[in-house]
Amino acid sequence: MILLKPLKWSPDGCRIETIDAGEHEELPARAIEIAGQIGILGETKSDGEGDVPPAPNPDDDPPPPSESDPDSESGSVVDEKPQKNAKK
Secondary structure, three states: OEEOOOEEEOOOOOOOEEEOOEEOOOOOHHHHHHHHHOOOEEOOOOOOOOOOOOOOOOOOOOOOOOOOOOOOOOOOOOOOOOOOOOOO
16 A cells, blocks of 8 residues: 555544555555545555555545635635615
């Protein structure tokens, strides 16, 4: 398995572990799934070994926007008050 970027993940929902970028002989199944979902899972060298699950199509089920994402719609506020000087 090849990680294109370091992966921070939580194996138990409490601790956060970092798996360094680069080639790894083994990775936990959930880490592989997460890496595929966020697009940092690279191709393994073709030596006839390794069963890499295909990365899911990003259009199928996009992850929810994070709170730290400035483009996230969940944190944006739209002022929909009518303007006082607007023509009727």
